[in-house]
Amino acid sequence: xxxxxxxxxxxxxxDRPQLGLRERKKIKxxxxxxxxxxxxxxxxxxxxxxIEQIADRAEVSPSTVFRYFPTKEDIVLTDEYDPLxxxxxxxxxxxxxxxxxxxxxxxxSLDAMMAEDPDAVRMRAHLGIQVPAVRSRMVExxxxxxxxxxxxxxxxxxxxxxxxxxxxxxMSLTGGLMEVYMHWAETGxxxxxxxxxxxxxxxxxxxxxxxxx
Amino acid sequence: xxxxxxxxxxxxxxDRPQLGLRERKKIKxxxxxxxxxxxxxxxxxxxxxxIEQIADRAEVSPSTVFRYFPTKEDIVLTDEYDPLxxxxxxxxxxxxxxxxxxxxxxxxSLDAMMAEDPDAVRMRAHLGIQVPAVRSRMVExxxxxxxxxxxxxxxxxxxxxxxxxxxxxxMSLTGGLMEVYMHWAETGxxxxxxxxxxxxxxxxxxxxxxxxx
DNA sequence: CTATATTTTGAGAGCTACTCTCATTTCATG
DNA sequence: CATGAAATGAGAGTAGCTCTCAAAATATAG
Numbered sequence: 001x002x003x004x005x006x007x008x009x010x011x012x013x014x015d016r017p018q019l020g021l022r023e024r025k026k027i028k029x030x031x032x033x034x035x036x037x038x039x040x041x042x043x044x045x046x047x048x049x050x051i052e053q054i055a056d057r058a059e060v061s062p063s064t065v066f067r068y069f070p071t072k073e074d075i076v077l078t079d080e081y082d083p084l085x086x087x088x089x090x091x092x093x094x095x096x097x098x099x100x101x102x103x104x105x106x107x108x109s110l111d112a113m114m115a116e117d118p119d120a121v122r123m124r125a126h127l128g129i130q131v132p133a134v135r136s137r138m139v140e141x142x143x144x145x146x147x148x149x150x151x152x153x154x155x156x157x158x159x160x161x162x163x164x165x166x167x168x169x170x171m172s173l174t175g176g177l178m179e180v181y182m183h184w185a186e187t188g189x190x191x192x193x194x195x196x197x198x199x200x201x202x203x204x205x206x207x208x209x210x211x212x213x
Numbered sequence: 214x215x216x217x218x219x220x221x222x223x224x225x226x227x228d229r230p231q232l233g234l235r236e237r238k239k240i241k242x243x244x245x246x247x248x249x250x251x252x253x254x255x256x257x258x259x260x261x262x263x264i265e266q267i268a269d270r271a272e273v274s275p276s277t278v279f280r281y282f283p284t285k286e287d288i289v290l291t292d293e294y295d296p297l298x299x300x301x302x303x304x305x306x307x308x309x310x311x312x313x314x315x316x317x318x319x320x321x322s323l324d325a326m327m328a329e330d331p332d333a334v335r336m337r338a339h340l341g342i343q344v345p346a347v348r349s350r351m352v353e354x355x356x357x358x359x360x361x362x363x364x365x366x367x368x369x370x371x372x373x374x375x376x377x378x379x380x381x382x383x384m385s386l387t388g389g390l391m392e393v394y395m396h397w398a399e400t401g402x403x404x405x406x407x408x409x410x411x412x413x414x415x416x417x418x419x420x421x422x423x424x425x426x
Numbered sequence: 427c428t429a430t431a432t433t434t435t436g437a438g439a440g441c442t443a444c445t446c447t448c449a450t451t452t453c454a455t456g
Numbered sequence: 457c458a459t460g461a462a463a464t465g466a467g468a469g470t471a472g473c474t475c476t477c478a479a480a481a482t483a484t485a486g
Contacts, residue, residue: 170392177381200377
């Protein structure tokens with residue numbers, strides 16, 4: 001899922017020998033840039049970290065950094081879970097209640113991300129509440145996930161994926177889930193993210209506990 | 214409300230004689246900058262319009278432009294309806310169902326904005342779908358409205374405004390409403406925005422028409 | 427292995443949003 | 457009118473990002 005946006009498939013280039021030298025090198029540079037960025041941000045913070053510094057530490061030129069990532073925020077974020085989620089969603093039984101499917105799929109992605117690099121998950125959330133540009137990019141990426149969700153939802157319900165209803169519904173879901181992520185970071189990462197997401201899904205399904213909806 | 218973000222109180226400086234010359238002049242420059250920006254964007258588009266051009270046409274220096282607006286996006290957006298909404302929300306009878314109150318308040322703000330400058334409302338929506346930076350700023354501004362909503366909601370329900378549930382609920386509302394605004398722009402401004410908002414609120418309250426929620 | 431074609435990279439110039447500083451101008455007040 | 461305060465303009469500086477072009481690295485054919 002996207003709120004947490006990103007977490008590369010951390011297979012070292014050597015693990016994919018079927019790829020040519022060129023491809024393997026590209027993966028390596030990509031990782032070098034990202035690692036350099038994370039390290040520098042940890043040392044100096046996001047704003048104090050310039051592209052030039054990142055390039056230096058990753059041992060590439062600034063041009064190359066921009067060739068790999070369109071913006072500075074994208075170095076930190078960049079998502080790769082949407083296709084996986086979509087596939088998983090489609091694989092669910094067609095008669096399963098939508099919310100159950102969603103819950104299942106989110107659990108999956110979350111587990112995958114936490115298994116991959118739990119530190120990065122937290123760091124991204126942290127940057128999300130501190131750096132407006134990062135939060136923006138995160139929201140953007142969330143709403144891409146939202147579009148994917150619309151597609152899946154439309155398949156299930158037979159509704160128009162671009163109709164107002166589906167759009168509103170999907171976006172309210174993604175908005176709510178985004179807020180979970182931010183809340184988690186703002187409260188110092190207390191509790192398991194998965195549990196918070198579950199509570200959020202309850203709210204989204206049944207309204208506020210008060211019943212006021 | 215905020216999705217539409219902004220619409221100045223268009224009272225010419227002369228209408229507020231109680232203010233000193235200094236204050237009146239400030240209002241005038243603010244408007245001059247905004248008008249110049251709108252005009253230039255209409256002529257050339259957002260990206261092609263530079264701060265320098267805006268400054269020239271508004272007959273101020275670039276420095277002054279930034280003194281009045283922190284970013285280029287803010288020249289276009291800048292919201293002033295939140296306090297009004299909050300006041301109006303508080304004035305509603307305490308036993309009125311929350312959704313009814315919300316609906317009422319949104320109608321109000323929407324009417325106010327459309328009465329003020331309907332053209333600007335459309336233009337902002339249009340920029341929102343075309344220019345990522347503007348959309349970002351709009352989302353940001355939306356989530357400020359969301360925070361305000363949390364406060365009002367907490368007063369009503371007695372829940373913690375910073376608790377997960379209220380946050381998720383409020384953000385899912387704002388997210389859904391934001392999507393209405395985008396949908397409206399993407400479909401060429403067909404139909405009345407108010408009607409679309411009403412439909413959206415139905416979805417947010419009762420789930421999708423299918424009943425799948 | 428060599429030659430050629432294709433990709434990837436680096437260097438550098440250039441644009442623009444945005445920040446900061448300081449002198450100058452403009453308004454407010456006694 | 458004089459003095460203090462606020463608003464403005466000019467200008468230098470930073471950093472993200474784009475574009476171009478030549479050099480380097482890799483793939484492919486003979």
